[in-house]
Amino acid sequence: MKIAAMANPYLELFKAPGAIAFSSAGFVARLPVSMVTLGIVTMISQARGEYWLAGAVAASFALANAMIAPQVSRLVDRHGQRRVLIPAAIAAVLALSGLMLATRLDAPVWLLFACAFLSGAMPSIGAMVRARWTELYRDTPKLRTAFAFESVVDELIFMVGPIVAIGLSVTFFPEAGPLAATLFFATGAVLFCAQRRTEPAVRVRDVRDDGSVIRLRPMQVIALVMVAIGAIFGTSEVTAVAFAEAQGQKVAASLVLASYAAGSLVVGLIFGTLKLRASLATQFLAAIMLAAATTLPLLAIDGLVSLAAVLFLAGASVSPTIIIAMGLVERIVPPSKLTEGITWAMTGIGVGMALGSSASGWLIDTFGAPSGFWVSVAGGGVALAIALLGYRSLSGETRSVATCDAAA
Numbered sequence: 001m002k003i004a005a006m007a008n009p010y011l012e013l014f015k016a017p018g019a020i021a022f023s024s025a026g027f028v029a030r031l032p033v034s035m036v037t038l039g040i041v042t043m044i045s046q047a048r049g050e051y052w053l054a055g056a057v058a059a060s061f062a063l064a065n066a067m068i069a070p071q072v073s074r075l076v077d078r079h080g081q082r083r084v085l086i087p088a089a090i091a092a093v094l095a096l097s098g099l100m101l102a103t104r105l106d107a108p109v110w111l112l113f114a115c116a117f118l119s120g121a122m123p124s125i126g127a128m129v130r131a132r133w134t135e136l137y138r139d140t141p142k143l144r145t146a147f148a149f150e151s152v153v154d155e156l157i158f159m160v161g162p163i164v165a166i167g168l169s170v171t172f173f174p175e176a177g178p179l180a181a182t183l184f185f186a187t188g189a190v191l192f193c194a195q196r197r198t199e200p201a202v203r204v205r206d207v208r209d210d211g212s213v214i215r216l217r218p219m220q221v222i223a224l225v226m227v228a229i230g231a232i233f234g235t236s237e238v239t240a241v242a243f244a245e246a247q248g249q250k251v252a253a254s255l256v257l258a259s260y261a262a263g264s265l266v267v268g269l270i271f272g273t274l275k276l277r278a279s280l281a282t283q284f285l286a287a288i289m290l291a292a293a294t295t296l297p298l299l300a301i302d303g304l305v306s307l308a309a310v311l312f313l314a315g316a317s318v319s320p321t322i323i324i325a326m327g328l329v330e331r332i333v334p335p336s337k338l339t340e341g342i343t344w345a346m347t348g349i350g351v352g353m354a355l356g357s358s359a360s361g362w363l364i365d366t367f368g369a370p371s372g373f374w375v376s377v378a379g380g381g382v383a384l385a386i387a388l389l390g391y392r393s394l395s396g397e398t399r400s401v402a403t404c405d406a407a408a
Contacts, residue, residue, distance in 0.1 A: 009145050009273050016136050018198040025195060026129035027153060029188025032181035033126070034161025037062055039177035040099070040116065042166050046174040047103050057099075057116045062354050064120025066347040072123045073343035074212065077336055080202050081128050082193045089189040092122040096182045100175040122185065125192065126154065127342035134330055134338060135200040141275060147326045148272020151319045155265045159258065203336035213333045213341045221390030222325055222332075223348040225284075228383035229291060229321055230352020232376045235360040236260060236298075236311060239372030246369040247304055259308040263315025271320045280331060281394040284324045288387040291317035292380030298373035322349075328394060352379070 014020050037058045044054035076084045099115035101107075133146035165177035213219050240256050276283060294314040301307045325345050333341035356379060360372035387394075 009142075010149055010269075013133075013137075013142060013146055013149060016198075018195055019136065022132050022192060022195040022198045023129065023153075025188055025191035026125055027157070027188070028184055029125040029192050030129070030153075030157055031161050031164075031188070032122070032185040034158045035165035035177060035181035035184070036096070036119070036122070038162045039165040039169060039181050042169040043100070043103055043174045043178055044112070046169060047106075053109065053112075057112050059354060059358075060113050061116040061119050062350060064117045065122055066120075066351045068120045069122070069124045069347050070212070070214070070340055070343045072121065073127055073339040074337070076123070076128065076339045078202070081131075081199050081339075082196065085123055085128070085189060085193055088121055088123045089186065092119055093182055093186050095119040095121065096178060096185075100178050100182075104175060123189075124339075124343040124346055125188070126150065126346055127339050128192070130326060130342050131200050131339045132198050136198070138330075138335075143330070144323065144327060145272045147323045148268050148319065150326075151268045151272075151322045152265050154322070155261050155268065155319070159261045200338075203334075213337045214344050216332065217393045218332045218390070218396070219329070219341060219344060221386060221394055222328055223344050224386050225288060225383050225390075226325060226345050226348030227352040227355070228379045228386060229288075229318075230349035230354075231356030231359070231379035232291065232295060232314075232352075232383075233318070233349065234353035234356030235372055235375040235379065236314065238357045238360045239364065239369065239376070240307065240311065242364045242369040242372060243301075243307060244304060249304060256304060256308045256311060260311040260315040263312040264318035265315075267316040268319025268323065271323060279395060280324055280328050281391060284321075284328060284394060285387050285391055287317055287321040287324055288383050291321055292384040295373070295376040295380040298376055299370075301370070301373075332394075 014023070040058040040061060041054045044057055048054070072084060072088050095115050095118035099112060099119060102111045102115055130147065130150055133150070134143060137143040137146055161181075165181060167177075168180050169175070169177035214223065236257075240260075244256060278286070291314075294310070294317055297310045298307075298314070301310055326342060329341040329345055330338065356375055360375040363371045363374060
């Protein structure tokens with residue numbers, strides 16, 4: 001029986017009461033993470049025929065969410081998930097509905113930007129799900145496995161979401177993709193809020209330490225590294241499509257990107273079962289080194305087969321990096337600010353993806369498809385430099401910053 005349990009560590013996670021329910025609801029509510037941005041681009045480009053406008057409106061949503069989501073998560077830590085998620089979800093749904101209506105009625109451009117910005121109030125469901133796992137398995141090996149599982153779920157979401165969003169808008173009507181994303185989010189948020197027995201309790205916090213966790217130097221290191229890592233992700237997606245098109249096989253781009261996600265998914269499942277002795281800071285540095293190293297072969301690819309192979313290897317560094325980063329956040333920030341800390345790390349990835357895709361797009365238009373991979377190399381180098389410079393601050397990896405909470 002012991003061998004069977006070790007062979008299926010992920011099954012052990014869901015033996016906790018309510019684990020299946022909140023994880024399933026969280027999956028539905030998180031699908032829009034990979035659908036909204038591309039859905040906006042597809043919707044506006046089809047309705048208005050202007051890609052610059054579509055990209056600008058989508059970027060305004062992404063940047064607004066990067067600014068607003070951590071503040072929403074900060075309120076979640078202070079008042080509880082249900083009390084904050086419900087009004088934030090209502091605001092996001094109304095704003096997204098306004099954006100779709102403005103697109104349908106050919107409203108002024110400024111209204112599109114206003115609705116997209118307000119839609120940035122969409123909360124980070126992924127951070128709330130991870131907070132619930134932490135509440136269940138804090139200071140146990142199962143927490144690492146739970147973070148690994150969520151990393152795999154993220155990969156599945158980013159594989160399925162864009163296909164659904166683009167497919168619906170192209171097949172039916174321009175607003176179909178964003179509409180589906182809005183319905184998924186609204187339904188998932190309601191189901192998630194209904195799981196009250198697994199909701200983390202609001203922890204007592206010291207009034208003298210009421211600032212944002214982003215003020216902590218280790219948290220700044222993690223967030224900046226995640227921005228650089230996100231640039232690698234965003235660059236790979238855009239450049240893979242451009243490279244496949246240059247090879248006359250644009251349809252094959254989806255298979256190439258699937259190999260990237262597959263590498264992350266497979267290694268994430270394996271990594272979540274390992275029990276490593278090295279400190280989290282050392283593991284984090286090693287994962288960043290691997291991520292930086294796997295960008296270099298991208299400069300030597302000569303076809304789609306080699307690109308798929310290299311991206312599979314590059315994907316192998318994705319899940320471990322995110323898993324370890326979440327583990328570090330859990331150790332560094334006070335328990336009373338965990339949701340905010342996780343959100344800063346996750347929004348860092350989103351900001352990096354936006355920057356990487358924009359930079360690589362410019363290089364591709366100017367110098368050709370393969371040149372876009374230089375942004376991946378640069379992102380890997382920047383991530384490694386930040387990790388090396390911040391290693392000492394990460395190596396503490398204790399909750400010394402949380403002594404006030406413990407005393408309270």
